[in-house]
Every structure is written in structure tokens, then in C-alpha cells.
Amino acid sequence: MIRGGNKLHGEVTISGAKNAAVAILPACLLVNDICRIENLPDIKDVKLFLKILEQLNADVKYIDKNTVEIDCSNVDSYKPSGDLTRKMRGSSYLMGALLGRFSHFCVDPPGGCDFGTRPIDQHIKSFEALGAEVDTSRGMITGSADKLRGGNIFFDVVTVGATINAILAAVCADGMTIIDNAAKEPHIVDLANFLNNMGANIRGAGTDTIKIKGTKDLHGGTYAIIPDQIEAGTFMVAAAATRGDVILNNVIPRHLEIISAKLIEAGVKVSEGEDSVRVWVEEDTKFRRINFSALPYPGFPTDMQPQLVALLTTIPGTSTAREGVWENRFRYVNELKRMGANIRVEGKLAIIDGVDKLIGAQVKANDLRAGAAMIIAGLMADGTTEITDIYHIDRGYENFEEKFVNLGGDIQRVQVVDDILD
Numbered sequence: 340m341i342r343g344g345n346k347l348h349g350e351v352t353i354s355g356a357k358n359a360a361v362a363i364l365p366a367c368l369l370v371n372d373i374c375r376i377e378n379l380p381d382i383k384d385v386k387l388f389l390k391i392l393e394q395l396n397a398d399v400k401y402i403d404k405n406t407v408e409i410d411c412s413n414v415d416s417y418k419p420s421g422d423l424t425r426k427m428r429g430s431s432y433l434m435g436a437l438l439g440r441f442s443h444f445c446v447d448p449p450g451g452c453d454f455g456t457r458p459i460d461q462h463i464k465s466f467e468a469l470g471a472e473v474d475t476s477r478g479m480i481t482g483s484a485d486k487l488r489g490g491n492i493f494f495d496v497v498t499v500g501a502t503i504n505a506i507l508a509a510v511c512a513d514g515m516t517i518i519d520n521a522a523k524e525p526h527i528v529d530l531a532n533f534l535n536n537m538g539a540n541i542r543g544a545g546t547d548t549i550k551i552k553g554t555k556d557l558h559g560g561t562y563a564i565i566p567d568q569i570e571a572g573t574f575m576v577a578a579a580a581t582r583g584d585v586i587l588n589n590v591i592p593r594h595l596e597i598i599s600a601k602l603i604e605a606g607v608k609v610s611e612g613e614d615s616v617r618v619w620v621e622e623d624t625k626f627r628r629i630n631f632s633a634l635p636y637p638g639f640p641t642d643m644q645p646q647l648v649a650l651l652t653t654i655p656g657t658s659t660a661r662e663g664v665w666e667n668r669f670r671y672v673n674e675l676k677r678m679g680a681n682i683r684v685e686g687k688l689a690i691i692d693g694v695d696k697l698i699g700a701q702v703k704a705n706d707l708r709a710g711a712a713m714i715i716a717g718l719m720a721d722g723t724t725e726i727t728d729i730y731h732i733d734r735g736y737e738n739f740e741e742k743f744v745n746l747g748g749d750i751q752r753v754q755v756v757d758d759i760l761d
């Protein structure tokens with residue numbers, strides 16, 4: 340429940356990156372030793388992943404709420420329970436990790452946010468390039484190889500998930516793997532840094548071409564996950580949307596440049612520190628309409644598209660948002676319209692005519708980032724906004740209501756929904 344109208348003010352510390360965490364946790368399966376992971380976000384998707392590892396017989400020890408030690412030495416199964424894996428997209432990384440470890444995997448199709456079809460053909464193509472056979476014909480996805488060997492992988496589309504799965508499968512394979520047209524997101528670099536820290540030989544992560552020299556000699560170690568680009572972006576947009584003044588700590592400003600650039604174009608002030616960013620709106624600001632396209636990194640992140648559209652609903656003039664990654668990521672627009680937004684969707688384009696103000700209403704979090712957009716809309720709106728289905732938001736944002744309350748937002752969790760993890 341949000342009572343809108345308060346300008347956000349103060350400082351917020353950004354948590355570890357969800358999408359790096361859900362790649363690094365399965366990567367621990369490749370290591371027969373203790374991996375200590377720090378700056379792990381305390382979110383539902385991470386808890387779910389740790390449960391999946393425990394079910395596979397990993398030893399998981401919480402040091403504090405953001406630090407765990409994981410020992411996968413005793414893992415002896417390549418069949419994770421579908422009850423858990425079906426609840427999240429990141430579980431698809433178990434395919435690459437289990438293939439890398441056991442040369443076999445048997446998993447249920449992964450879950451996650453619904454943006455239209457979410458094919459896995461490129462994941463399968465990369466496993467096959469390393470010598471595995473993959474079968475999807477009986478409701479499960481199974482893969483097996485006599486021996487995984489390095490190979491050449493050329494992706495037909497830029498895909499984060501398949502790039503991560505290809506890295507996970509190739510790290511311990513015999514020989515050299517070259518991945519072309521790889522995704523370049525910060526969490527791909529983070530996964531490569533984690534694995535290299537544990538003894539892997541991965542070069543070129545963050546560019547179009549990644550080269551992996553397979554090695555069986557991975558060892559344990561300590562690794563801190565990068566700050567979450569999308570959580571940071573969400574608070575940046577929320578600061579702008581409420582015409583506030585917020586300093587975000589524990590960020591990598593380079594990862595936020597494209598988000599800063601769009602905010603500045605719209606008339607918002609942004610300044611960068613070494614590991615902080617300040618976002619504020621001056622009294623006499625004349626906001627400007629903007630156009631943007633969501634694209635793979637270093638383009639504007641699709642996972643920030645709904646939040647930026649929420650801000651644009653009250654910027655005078657006509658702005659446009661083009662979705663360049665997912666087939667259908669505008670389902671949340673109907674919820675914004677319930678709050679008085681004037682938005683028309685034509686295929687992958689949303690045309691936003693700025694209105695004076697949004698009005699509080701009862702709306703739904705359709706998915707994780709749609710939920711974040713509803714929070715921003717609620718904070719901007721006149722009156723009270725009730726957001727349901729917030730379990731989506733809990734999947735990916737640590738202590739979100741507490742962080743907003745600390746910045747002066749009037750936001751309250753009024754009903755706690757039971758969850759298999761609680």
C-alpha cells in the first residue's frame with residue numbers, strides 16, 4: 340500500500356546483483372571445495388537456488404544474510420526437483436552446470452517472468468557444440484555426453500541465458516571453446532570473474548567473443564557479487580519520478596551510464612562518485628520528452644523499461660519506448676492506465692502521452708520489473724495505490740519497502756502471503 344506524493348530523499352545502499360547471483364550459485368556445482376559468496380542479495384530467487392543446491396546434497400552455510408559458504412563436494416545427483424526449478428528462470432543454469440560437472444542433466448523446463456515465448460534453442464545449440472545430446476521430447480529436458488569437449492558456438496541471437504549456460508558447460512570441458520556473438524551484460528563478466536577466481540581460464544567476457552580453455556582444476560575461494568544494475572536503476576528512476584534527491588551507494592557507475600544518459604536527456608540531474616550516484620530534480624526543472632529502445636548491454640536494459648515508462652507517464656509531450664529484447668513486455672501498461680496514464684501500445688512500441696498526474700488505484704505486479712514500475716507509479720501518484728501479487732517483487736529486490744521507507748516513501752506491506760520458502 341503506497342500513499343504517493345512524498346519526494347524521495349536520502350541515501351540507499353544497493354544490494355548484490357540478482358542475475359549475477361543466480362548464475363554464480365549454480366557455478367559452485369563445478370567446484371569440489373568451499374566457495375564463499377559475499378554480497379549475495381537476500382531475495383526469494385537466491386533462497387530458492389540455495390534450496391535447490393541443498394536438495395542436490397550441497398552443504399550450504401549462511402554466515403550472515405548476505406554471505407554463504409557452499410560446498411558442492413558431495414553433490415551426487417543431476418536431477419534437481421522440479422517443484423523448485425519451475426519457479427524461476429535462473430534454474431535453467433542448472434543445465435550447463437550439471438552438464439559441466441556430470442556430463443548429464445535432467446531438469447524441468449524453467450519458470451520465471453512471462454514475456455511471451457522464452458525459447459531455449461540457443462542453450463541446446465551450445466550444449467550440442469560441446470558434444471552433448473539433448474532431448475526435450477518428454478516434458479523434461481535431458482542432456483548427456485560421453486565426454487564434453489571444447490567447441491565453437493555462434494549464437495543466432497544475443498542471449499544472456501545461453502551465454503551463461505555455454506560458459507558453465509565449457510569451463511571444465513576438454514580443450515578450447517569459443518563463443519561468438521556472446522551477450523556482454525555485467526553479470527556475464529561477474530560469472531567469468533568468479534570462475535577465474537576459482538581457477539578457470541575464461542577470456543573476453545564483456546566482449547562479443549569469449550574464449551574458454553577447459554580445466555578440471557577448480558578450487559574454492561571467496562568472491563563478492565557485483566552491485567545490482569537494475570536495482571540501482573530502479574532507485575534512480577524512483578528518485579526522478581518523485582522529484583526527489585537520492586544518493587545510491589555501492590554501485591558501479593559505469594553500469595548505470597545508459598540509465599543516467601536517458602534521465603539527463605529528460606532533464607534530471609545525475610552526478611557520479613567512485614561507487615555512488617546522486618540523482619535529483621531541481622525546483623525549476625523543465626522535463627523533456629524522450630524516446631528510448633531496450634536493447635542488450637550496453638544498450639538500455641530491458642529490465643529497466645517498465646520503470647522508465649512509469650516516469651515518462653507524467654513528462655509533458657509524447658515519449659516512446661521500444662522493446663528490443665522480449666516479444667511481449669508491455670502487459671503492465673494496462674495497470675498504469677488504471678492510474679490515469681495515457682499509453683498506447685503498437686506491437687513492440689509504447690507511445691506515452693504525458694499527463695499532469697497519476698491517480699492511486701488498485702493494480703497488480705504482473706512480473707518482477709512490472710512490479711517495480713508499479714511502486715514508482717504509486718510513489719508519484721495522488722492518493723493511495725494498492726499493489727497485489729508483490730511476491731514477484733520479492734523475487735528480485737532485497738527489503739524493497741524498507742529501502743523506500745528509509746528514503747521517505749509512504750509504503751507498507753499489508754499482507755504477507757505464504758510461500759513454500761517461508
Ligand code: EPU
Binds near residue numbers: 462501642
Ligand atoms: N532467445 C532465443 N533463444 C534462446 C534464448 C533466448 O531466441 O535459446 C531470445 C529470447 O526469446 C529473447 C532474447 O533471446 O528474445 C534474449 O533472451 P535472454 O536469453 O538474453 O534472456 P534470459 O537469459 O532468459 C535474462 C535475465 C532477464 C533479462 C534478460 C535480458 C536472468 C535470470 N534473467 O533472461 O531478467 O530480461 O536476460 O537482459 O538473468 C529480470 O531480471 O527481471 C529478467 C527478466
